[in-house]
Amino acid sequence: MIIPFRKMHGLGNDFVVLDARGAALPISPARAAAIADRRTGIGCDQFIVMEPGGAGADLFMRIRNPDGSEAGACGNATRCVASLAMDESGLDGATVRTVAGDLPSERLPDGTVRVDMGAPALGWQAVPLAREADTLHLPLAAAGVSDPAACSMGNPHATFFVPDLAALDIARIGPLLEHDPLFPDRANIGFVQVLAPDHLRLVVWERGAGLTLACGSGACAALVNAARRGLSAREATVSLPGGDLRIAWRDDGHVLMAGAVATAFTGMVDLDAFPA
Numbered sequence: 707m708i709i710p711f712r713k714m715h716g717l718g719n720d721f722v723v724l725d726a727r728g729a730a731l732p733i734s735p736a737r738a739a740a741i742a743d744r745r746t747g748i749g750c751d752q753f754i755v756m757e758p759g760g761a762g763a764d765l766f767m768r769i770r771n772p773d774g775s776e777a778g779a780c781g782n783a784t785r786c787v788a789s790l791a792m793d794e795s796g797l798d799g800a801t802v803r804t805v806a807g808d809l810p811s812e813r814l815p816d817g818t819v820r821v822d823m824g825a826p827a828l829g830w831q832a833v834p835l836a837r838e839a840d841t842l843h844l845p846l847a848a849a850g851v852s853d854p855a856a857c858s859m860g861n862p863h864a865t866f867f868v869p870d871l872a873a874l875d876i877a878r879i880g881p882l883l884e885h886d887p888l889f890p891d892r893a894n895i896g897f898v899q900v901l902a903p904d905h906l907r908l909v910v911w912e913r914g915a916g917l918t919l920a921c922g923s924g925a926c927a928a929l930v931n932a933a934r935r936g937l938s939a940r941e942a943t944v945s946l947p948g949g950d951l952r953i954a955w956r957d958d959g960h961v962l963m964a965g966a967v968a969t970a971f972t973g974m975v976d977l978d979a980f981p982a
């Protein structure tokens with residue numbers, strides 16, 4: 707079965723996007739993982755399938771990591787597929803339905819796309835954690851880092867605050883922390899250096915994906931956790947290796963994320979060339 711795909715990205719956090727709105731596609735976790743693999747497939751940080759949205763949504767977005775696991779949220783992919791939906795409708799707004807909820811997006815005058823990621827969940831059961839703990843100060847540490855804060859943005863995040871990101875070996879400690887028994891569903895692990903109350907520098911070790919150039923939900927979690935700790939304002943620029951996101955934690959609890967999106971290229975993929 708040969709079908710078209712799009713390669714999209716938000717700040718270098720890249721996605722293979724398939725369109726299953728017209729007809730269901732035979733995508734197993736193994737097939738998604740093989741296509742997402744940069745050595746054997748097209749390669750991407752997340753494998754995205756657009757499905758029919760149903761009433762009240764422009765489309766449903768299914769998210770898989772390169773290890774085949776399904777994720778509840780992907781902020782950058784949400785902005786990418788919302789941008790596609792807006793291109794199709796000619797409107798400046800679109801709602802993307804995910805397993806974690808409906809996410810309204812809008813195109814801003816400067817061409818960037820802003821998504822309302824909803825309210826973070828701050829309770830330990832919601833993250834989720836394996837046992838009761840204060841999500842503002844998790845009992846968790848690894849070489850050079852300790853005392854993270856956690857929240858869910860529809861997916862689990864822990865955020866460490868460090869004086870110098872360059873001093874960390876994130877490729878070594880990231881996987882250890884992702885798989886810590888405190889996280890029954892594993893977790894995305896963010897490392898934040900506070901540059902100013904309105905400017906955070908962030909690197910994320912993503913669950914099921916590893917180091918990425920940007921993680922939208924991780925940027926939201928970083929701002930939420932920094933603000934909860936009194937380390938930042940409720941609105942800040944979050945600088946990631948791939949570029950900047952503007953994050954605002956509104957007084958009504960919703961977190962807004964704005965940034966660039968792009969289509970890198972389009973092509974055709976033979977699904978039968980990958981494991982069923």
Ligand SMILES: N[C@@H](CCC[C@H](N)C(=O)O)C(=O)O
Nearest residue numbers: 777780781782861921922923
């Ligand atoms: N890149 C994403 C997050 C993708 C999912 C994550 N790895 C998970 O497993 O929760 C983003 O932009 O939010």
